[in-house]
Amino acid sequence: MGSKLIWYGHATLGLETGGYRLLVDPYFSGNPAAPISAERVQADFILVSHGHGDHVGDTVEIAKRTGAMVVSNYEIAGWMESKGVKTHGQHLGGGHWHEFGYLKLTFAIHGSMLPDGSYGGNPAGFLLSTLDGEKIYMACDTGLFGDMRLIGEEGIDLAVLPIGDNYTMGPDDALRAVKLIRPKHVIPIHYNTWDLISQNADAWASRVEAETTAKVHVLKPGEGFAL
Ligand code: NI
Ligand code: MN
Secondary structure, rough: OOOEEEOOOOOEEEEEEOOEEEEOOOOOOOOOOOOOOOHOOOOEEEEOOOOOOHOOOOOHHHHHOOOOOOEEEEEHHHHOOOOOEEEEOOOOOEEEEEEEEEEEEEEEOOOOOOOOOOOOOEEEEEEEEOOOEEEEEEEEOOOOOHHHHHHHOOOOOOOEEEEOOOOOOOOHHHHHHHHHHOOOOOEEEEOOOOOOHHHHHHHHHHHHHHOOOEEEEEOOOOOEEOO
């Protein structure tokens, strides 16, 4: 039984794996690219990569309604807990066996201030080893960094990478990231939400497939990809 990833626009992901429903950076309210509203999603776990509003999004409301556990860095977990949400705090480089698989927080070059100005610790990416043994790397908001090569050494089946530029890697650096990570499959995110991060994902996909062995899956918001 493989995992299925759904892109809800911007950096919002749904992941069905091992019989569990995960949301990653659930930003629905105010997200011009979101195909559904926050009230309609279900979740057992919510992963939050960093404190920015377009990633914390509707986490508190969804977690309270569904009873989902929020997994994030220690500082964001504490902030969520103060709002009455069930949490599990981890930190960069640390992995933990959850019911849905082994989740490691990875390095990311970015900021992490929470919407109310609270300190949000260091931003993270996620490396998930599923119960079926698949490896999914979600870089989340980050610039290019050379240690993506170390992440790639784990053997990545699917890499989810930002390509929007301005706030994160743009297309050129995201192509270099694919060369460092060497994943089997790639999904681009964090683009076309606003004009400032508008990109031609199909053109990027052609470049990646011409220069690497990775297969790129350009999704429309609401579409999924099954591993
Ligand atoms: Ni951000
Ligand atoms: Mn962002």
